[in-house]
Amino acid sequence: MEYRGATAKIPSENILTKSTLIKNNEIQLRRSPRIMGAAAKENNKTEVVKPVLELSEILFEGKINYADTFGDCAMACDEVLQLVQKKTDIIVPIGFDLEWPFSFQTGSGKTALIQICMDYKICHLLHVYELRKLPAALIELLIHPKVRLVGVNIKNDVWKLGRDFKEFPSQKVVENNCIDCGTFANATLNRSCRWSMANLTVYVLQKEISKDPKVRRSKWHIQPLSDAQKSYAATDAYVSLLLYNTLQDKANENAS
Structure with missing residues (x-):
């Protein structure tokens, strides 16, 4: 968002x-x-x-799993959780993002959509607006000691999720499970910038990510989501993961 x-x-x-x-x-x-x-x-x-050249737009082209019931959301999270537990990696990065309805009159609405992308082949979109509480499998996934939620301004999303769902331990996740790609980029690339996702994508990936206001400010709480909304949301989580992995590769190069 x-x-x-x-x-x-x-x-x-x-x-x-x-x-x-x-x-x-x-x-x-x-x-x-x-x-x-x-x-x-x-x-x-x-x-x-003056711009030097035109860059192509980046889009998620993998499978989108749209879960719009409590049971489907729980099943998707359990699937990802099992994959995390099977991995031998010390850290498992997950592209993470939220979408919510927004009004200039009333401000930010309740979290409507949670996007989770652990690999480049599939992105899970969890429509949680109508849920009274989050599935236990989702909370277990987000607090897992190996999981790192990655994205631009990622901690703000986690705090918002905690405000909207009181059972979610946002402080614990912020302290233990978040990596902000903007902060990581500054440390890795020796910069001191305040990044948006759009500009970090241009700088690191040499691609442009769509921030079409018609989609960005659309009614995320209404089901079902349109294909344009699904593509936009999945791309945000996918790019978050891609940014982190690209920066981590660069960090590894700098350390060698």
Whole structure:
């Protein structure tokens, strides 16, 4: 969900292409005061950078498992949990994201959709808006000691899930089971930026991710979801996992 978090502030020399910030065929950015130092406080001008090339849009092309009942959600989570338990890896990253209805009059609604992507072949979409409580298998999965939920501004999603479902131990998950891809990118790439998913996808993957406001601000609480909603939601979780894995490969290279 992209109502959380600030727009990425990316050094202009690192922009590879246009992103969602493009206006009139130009990219308009503000450098972070942390990057520019005292000069930024005196002259925080908007830089205009011409895009170098057009990038292709990234889409999830695997199987989408849409679970819209308590039983189906529990079954999907149990399936993923069993796969986690079988893995010999110390850490099992899972692309994680939420969607919820949003109104400028009333603000954020209750969590409607939970997206889970553990590999590139399948993404689980759990429609939880009508549920009074989360399936036990989902909670067990999210607090599993090997699981790391990965995504941009991931902790904000976890806190929201805890606010909407009181039985969910959000603090425990935030402390033990979250890796923010933006923070990871800064540490791995020696940057100090505030990333959105769209800009991190451009910077790391050299792809563009759709943030079509008609879909992003759509009625996520209404069942069934449209094909466009399913594709958008699955792509967010898939890209979260892809970003983490790409950054981890880079971190491994730096360490060798």
